[in-house]
Structures are given as structure tokens and as C-alpha cells.
Amino acid sequence: MSTQAVQVTWLDARETLTAAELSRTCGMSPEQLAELVEYGALAPIDRTVAEPLFSGACVSSLRRAARLYRDFDLDLFAVAMLLGYLNRIDELEREVHMLRAHLPGHAGVASREGPQPWREPHG
Amino acid sequence: MKYKDYYAALGVARDADAEQIKKAYRKLARQHHPDVSKSPGTEAKFKEIGEAYATLKDPEKRAAYDELGRQPAGHEFRPPPGWAHQYASDAQGFEDIDLADLFDALGRRHRGGHHAPMPVHGRDYETAVRISLEDAHRGATVKLNLADAGGDRTLEVTIPPGVSEGQKLRLRGKGGKGRNGGADGDIYLHITLAPHPVFRADRHDLYFDLALAPWEAALGAEIEVPTLGGPVLLTVPAGTRSGRKLRLRGRGMANGRGGHGDLYAVVHIDVPAALTDRERELFEEMAAASRFDPRAVAAGEAS
Numbered sequence: 001m002s003t004q005a006v007q008v009t010w011l012d013a014r015e016t017l018t019a020a021e022l023s024r025t026c027g028m029s030p031e032q033l034a035e036l037v038e039y040g041a042l043a044p045i046d047r048t049v050a051e052p053l054f055s056g057a058c059v060s061s062l063r064r065a066a067r068l069y070r071d072f073d074l075d076l077f078a079v080a081m082l083l084g085y086l087n088r089i090d091e092l093e094r095e096v097h098m099l100r101a102h103l104p105g106h107a108g109v110a111s112r113e114g115p116q117p118w119r120e121p122h123g
Numbered sequence: 124m125k126y127k128d129y130y131a132a133l134g135v136a137r138d139a140d141a142e143q144i145k146k147a148y149r150k151l152a153r154q155h156h157p158d159v160s161k162s163p164g165t166e167a168k169f170k171e172i173g174e175a176y177a178t179l180k181d182p183e184k185r186a187a188y189d190e191l192g193r194q195p196a197g198h199e200f201r202p203p204p205g206w207a208h209q210y211a212s213d214a215q216g217f218e219d220i221d222l223a224d225l226f227d228a229l230g231r232r233h234r235g236g237h238h239a240p241m242p243v244h245g246r247d248y249e250t251a252v253r254i255s256l257e258d259a260h261r262g263a264t265v266k267l268n269l270a271d272a273g274g275d276r277t278l279e280v281t282i283p284p285g286v287s288e289g290q291k292l293r294l295r296g297k298g299g300k301g302r303n304g305g306a307d308g309d310i311y312l313h314i315t316l317a318p319h320p321v322f323r324a325d326r327h328d329l330y331f332d333l334a335l336a337p338w339e340a341a342l343g344a345e346i347e348v349p350t351l352g353g354p355v356l357l358t359v360p361a362g363t364r365s366g367r368k369l370r371l372r373g374r375g376m377a378n379g380r381g382g383h384g385d386l387y388a389v390v391h392i393d394v395p396a397a398l399t400d401r402e403r404e405l406f407e408e409m410a411a412a413s414r415f416d417p418r419a420v421a422a423g424e425a426s
Binding site: 003004005006007008009010011012015024025027056059060063071072073090093094097098100101102104105 | 295
């Protein structure tokens, strides 16, 4: 068995992709992506440039939507709607996570897996 | 080549129209989708109905499939004369070909009109990696074991400092091997953070609960508190209320851009569960002497 050392790339706003790269990444054609842009479900970083670039942050939800598109033979407009909802779910999950971090650990969420109140050692 | 009954796979009649086929496929796909069903054999079943649908939804492929006539599933058969010339990708016979590959090749002929094999991108893999908060802060190396057509391999993946909950990372070209000049697939890592005994992370900010005695909250105190870099002294200002967040700027997690989040001590005031005689005496003395009414503001607001 071989072991390879591998470097990673961030898949967020730090990374930008061309339409061709995004197409390869999510398995949809550039024409299908252009249609999603038309529906407002996907937005290039800058619309004025000849070759639009997309944020790496859109890859994950687009891959999920593209998978459902293929698996259920959805139409592209449904994918555009779906993408909006998937992004909204991501946003809400981030918000729930944030609120949990802000909630004091002693506030009656005993069954929750996670941090316990930190205390100074007595004495 | 083995015959497969695509109509039976989708549970539709041989004269079903396109709409009925789509409806039957979607119903089965929902039932057997790997995201929904965890029962064994789900993936194989999902692949089977996907293969049936790929042929029956395409009028040309469906017509070609119907040309084969009705045969028992699994029955060895030879396609009609002329198919070898029309559909097969090279001079090889049909014995080792899967029916799905044959119809796939048929689709390509009609799309591309040439006989060169299409480049096929390698498979992408997605996997979740759970790391500790300290590893997310400092960076870490994780080992991924992969077993695919390329054999068994282990990848040593360097996770840079600054990842947070839900961060996605991409390993370019480390997925399945591409074919016919297609690019190799990628690996997508979904980072989750293991719960920490003290800290809760919100992106790169950290929160922890700081219990104060009533007199510490009222009088103020210098208290040793934990940080990822070791304990530091925190000045609790006099008159600190329960629920107040005391910030230690830049003591949170590395953010991967050269900076750090903040650390917040979330204050709550605790009281002794049982009082000694002396403590009771002092509290009673304070109760008698103090004019503090914690409900005065609330009562004023309510009126």
C-alpha cells in the first residue's frame, strides 16, 4: 500500500473557479450552469468580465443539487429552487451552531453532547 | 451478454409512456436513494433502476432495447445482426459487454457521431473528517485510507491551521482515475469539530462558561482562565452581571488568514449549595443592609 502526502485547497471564498472548472466539479454542463445563473440561483463574483469566476463557497451546495438533479431527473428550474433552499439550510445550520456556542453550557441542556461549564478549582 | 428486464426493474408495463416511466423511476429512486435508505443492497438497487431509466427515458435507446424482444432476466443472448457494426466500440464481441455499457455507447454515437471513446472523469469521493478543536487551531495531518480500482492507498492529508466547523476542503486529482484522457477525480473533505470539554466554537471565536461567586461578580476579581495557549489572568470588572460576555481579544482559534478569533468568557453567578454558619450570618447581614433590588428595573419596565 502506498502513502502519499497531499496538500489541500480551501473550498470557500478564498478559492475561485472558472465556469469550466465549476462544470467539471459539479458534473453539470456550462450551459446548465448559465441557466442557473439566469434563474438567479448561482451568481458569478463579477458579471462584467468576459470569463466569469465563481466563489469556491458555492461548490458544495451546487454538487449536492447537481447530484439530486441527476438522481431524480429533475428539471433545471427545480434545481434552481433547490439550490436556494440548500443554501438557506446551510445558513440556518450555521446560525444554530453559532447560537449553541453562545448558549451557556449550564442552561439546562444536559443531554447535549459537548462542553461542560468551566470552573476554577476550589481551594 | 446477459439480458436485463428494464421494464420489470421499474415496475412498468412495456407499453408505458414516458411520463409513467419517469414517475415510476422517481418513486423508486426516492425509496432506494442512498441518502434516504440505509438498508443493505440499496446502492445496487439504486444503480439497477438508474440503468433501466437511462435506457427507457431515451426514445432511441428504448426502441433499440425493445428490438431485443422479451427474454428471461439473466438469459444469455446475442444482439441482432448489425449491432456489432452499429454500436460496439471496437471489433470485440458482445460476450463480455454489459447491456448498460452497450446502450451508453449507443447514446454517445448519436451525440458525438464518432467512434473515439469519450473522456470519462474519475470518480469524486466525499468524506467527513472529525478533528479536535486544538488540531483545527494548529493544523493537523490525517490519514485517509482509500480502496478503489487504483488499489489500496493511504493519503496523508495536511489540514492547514484555521479550519472551522463545516469547512470544506478539496484534494485535487486524488479521487478515482479518469479514463480515455479524462481528469482524475477529486476528494472533498467535510470538516467537523469534536466537542471540546471546555470551549464551544463559533467559527474562529471560542466561548466558555465562567462561574463566579457573588462576591467576585460584585467586587471584581483577577481570575485564571483557560485559553488554547495556556491559562491567562482575566480581570473581571466589579459589578459583572450573569450572562455578560468578557472578551479576550485574539485568544480564539487561528483563522487561516494570519489572524485569530476572540475568546469569550460567558459569566454565570453561582452560590454555595449549603452555607456555613458564618456565611449565612454574612449573607443575612448583607440582606438587611443592602438596598439592591434586582427586580426594580424589570418592575419599572413592566409598568
